[in-house]
Amino acid sequence: MPIRIPVVERILQANDDLADQVRARLDSAGLLALNLMASPGAGKTLLIQETVRRLRDRLRIGYVNGDIATSLDAERVAVYDLPVVQVNTGGDCHLDAAMLAPALDQLPLGRLDLLLVENVGNLVCPANFRLGTHLNVLIASVPEGDDKPYKYPGMYRGVDVIVLNKIDLLPYIPFDLDRFLHGVRILNPDLTVFQLSALKGDGLDAWTEWLAQRVAAQRRAA
Ligand SMILES: Nc1nc2c(ncn2[C@@H]2O[C@H](COP(=O)(O)OP(=O)(O)O)[C@@H](O)[C@H]2O)c(=O)[nH]1
Ligand SMILES: [Mg+2]
Numbered sequence: 001m002p003i004r005i006p007v008v009e010r011i012l013q014a015n016d017d018l019a020d021q022v023r024a025r026l027d028s029a030g031l032l033a034l035n036l037m038a039s040p041g042a043g044k045t046l047l048i049q050e051t052v053r054r055l056r057d058r059l060r061i062g063y064v065n066g067d068i069a070t071s072l073d074a075e076r077v078a079v080y081d082l083p084v085v086q087v088n089t090g091g092d093c094h095l096d097a098a099m100l101a102p103a104l105d106q107l108p109l110g111r112l113d114l115l116l117v118e119n120v121g122n123l124v125c126p127a128n129f130r131l132g133t134h135l136n137v138l139i140a141s142v143p144e145g146d147d148k149p150y151k152y153p154g155m156y157r158g159v160d161v162i163v164l165n166k167i168d169l170l171p172y173i174p175f176d177l178d179r180f181l182h183g184v185r186i187l188n189p190d191l192t193v194f195q196l197s198a199l200k201g202d203g204l205d206a207w208t209e210w211l212a213q214r215v216a217a218q219r220r221a222a
Contacts, residue, residue: 015129022104022132025145029109030222032100032215033117034186035095035131038139039148040121043165045073047198048116050082054208059113059215064103065096073118079144083107094125097132101118113215123148127155134218141166146176149183157187161194168197 026033038044045065052061062083065074074086085103087095100117107115117133119126138159140148143166149156156162162184170177175197184191194210196203 012128015096015098017103017129019132022101022156023134025104025109026115026132026134027222029112030217030219031112031115032135033115033131033133034135034137035117035118035119035126035133036137036139037123037126037159038121038141039123039144040138042141042144043198044118044121044139045076046119046166047163048077048118048195049080049127050198050201050204051208051211052077052082053118053124055114055212056080056082058212060111061114061116062107062109062112064100064107064115064117066099068092068120072173082113089120091120092125093120094129095119095130095131100131100133110172113219114211123155127152127158135160135214137161137163139163140163140180142169142173146180147183149180149187155186156184159188159191161192164195165198167195167198167202168200192211 036044036048048063055061063077064085064087066087066089067073068089069157070092071086074084078084085106087099087103089095089099095117117131136159138155139194181193184193194203194207198204
């Protein structure tokens with residue numbers, strides 16, 4: 001008798017089922033939720049800080065930080081006086097729906113317009129685990145190099161939006177923007193790409209206006 005061991009499939013199926021439940025909760029609350037993924041140091045937390053700073057007068061925003069062990073990022077965002085929940089994965093290189101679900105219990109979902117979920121810094125693991133959020137956002141950054149869409153196709157193919165951060169460093173670091181964008185387009189032709197500097201502010205308004213419009217569309221659909 002052959003022995004069958006469908007371990008990985010069952011784990012991913014269990015995660016998908018939980019992600020569906022998370023999505024149902026988010027939809028019934030009428031908010032828009034983003035899963036922000038990137039390699040360590042791409043600028044996820046700084047982009048989130050600047051997004052909150054620019055939109056907090058217009059939108060009620062919550063933040064979930066996924067980190068292996070610390071709450072350093074959560075502390076950086078909490079200064080903007082919004083609901084913040086820390087999820088420590090205890091070593092896991094990604095968030096999953098089972099980790100996000102209890103974090104939602106700690107948030108006033110019905111009184112939020114936008115939920116920003118910062119995933120663990122990694123370009124491989126987070127791509128495999130749906131969270132139930134509405135949009136997968138990848139934050140790439142200039143110092144990582146223009147070859148990353150080619151080297152991490154799973155991540156680049158699975159996202160809805162790409163933010164290319166740290167464009168202020170383009171004059172100093174060899175980075176072929178056309179090569180990067182070509183790599184993105186062959187994997188994901190319809191992708192929305194924002195080019196910005198979370199540090200200097202260039203391009204941030206286009207990103208925040210787009211986000212505010214998506215929130216409004218989500219509210220109309222609810
Ligand atoms: N030059 C430059 N540095 C940035 C930019 N965005 C973030 N950084 C810096 O990159 C480092 C990592 O940022 P952080 O927000 O912690 O990234 P995370 O690990 O992806 O959350 C910090 O030193 C930031 O100040 C940017 O647009 N330009
Ligand atoms: Mg961070």
